[in-house]
Structure formats: C-alpha cells, structure tokens
Amino acid sequence: MTMTLYHCPETRSMRTLWLLNELGVPFELVSMPFDHKFLRAKDYLAVHPLGRIPALVDDDLTIFESGAICEYLCEKYGSELGRAPGDPERPRWLQWVHFAETMLVHGQNLVQQWIFVSEAERSPIVINLESRRIGKCLDMLERILANQEYILPSGFSAADTSLGFSVYFVTAFVTFDVHPAVQAYYDRIWARPAFQQSMPPGQTKALEWLLPRLGQPMKFRAPAEKIAL
Secondary structure: OOEEEEEEEOOHHHHHHHHHHHOOOOEEEEEEOOOOHOOOOOHHHOOOOOOOOEEEEEOEEEEEEEEHHEEEEEEOEEEEEEOOOOOOHHHHHHHHHHHHHHHHHHHHHHHHHHHHHOOOOHHHHHHHHHHHHHHHHHHHHHHHHHHOOOOOOOOOOOOHHHHHHHHHHHHEEOOOOOHHHHHHHHHHHHHHHHHHHHHOOOOOOOOOOOHHHHHOOOOOOOOOOOOOO
C-alpha cells in the first residue's frame, strides 16, 4: 500500500510534504482546497475525525500532527534528517521540531484577524501583540542563525522542514529587515529543490493569494543586545 498524505497548500501539511520530498520516498498526495466542504466531508472525516490536515496514512496506520509525523517519518526511514535517541543533537532537534508550532500559531492568529474576523470586530491590539510575538521569535533565531546556516550546528535536518515552514509563513505578516541572518536562512530554504516542489506552482511569495487582504507587514527595530542561549 502506498503512503498517502492529505494536504492543503500552505498549511501545516506543507511541512510533511516538504519532508517527504527531501526524503525522496514514494507517496501519494491528496491535495484539497482549504475549505470545510472538503475537510468536513464524510470521506475525509473517516481519515481525520476533526477534519484537519495533515493526515498521513501508512498501511493500517493513520497519524496526525505535523511534529509527530516528522518524528515518525525520520524514524521509519532512519534518515539523516532526523536525530536518533542518543545523538547529542536529539534534544535540540526535538525542541525545534516542536517550537515551529509555537511560532506558527502567532501567524495563524493573524490570519484569523485579517481573514476570518469582520473589520468591525478586528482587534488592532491582537494584531500588534501577535506581530511582536513573532518578532521575539525572530530575535532568538537571529542570534542562533548568525553563527550557523541551519537551526542545528551540524546542518540541515527535519527540524528545518518544521521551523522553515513557520519562517516562510510569517513573511506575510512581518519583514526581516533587522534580521539578516533569518533572511539568509529563509533564502537557503527557498533555494532547496524539495521546498520548491512543495510550493503551489508558480508562487513566489508566502500566502500570495491572501496578501491583498492582509495589512502591511510589521517592521521591527534592531534586536536588543545579544543574550547567550
């Protein structure tokens, strides 16, 4: 039986699609619009009871949550993109795989404000707060990426397919003007063939189809003095 990924473009499932493309393993892609008509359809609810993505079906196993899928795929294929138990980088690898979700949530809260909340009910306070929370994440990443090309010192890993998607996503809401190391990281990610394979065809910016409905990206001041991690 072929492994199957249920996917909506530019959502969390892009992390899994990107990782599968990096691994170079065979899989079937079921791509759906981000629309309840499809996600809440009876057939898909039989795959994921909450009607969310990603969902990965591998023989008789169905697994949800992009971080869990990342760990599963790296363990299943014994990939160098993972860090096995006992590897000195294992704790940090796990940290960044799951920190990626922390960062993404701030961006998704901004999508809620700009797209799903009416203009009359939209909160400038929430928009400002969530944008600045992204800025704090970028400050931390800037300090790390100033000294290495990827989030782990040893180089590219599946932690980057998780975190890199979050960095990609937030470019719709903030600029990297005062985060040059993050910008360089983003450029390296963008140049990877497997990342390009995972993008909607012909697209050149994150959330390109939504950009006309979003506010101006927030610009930040230069980060405060560096703090040792």
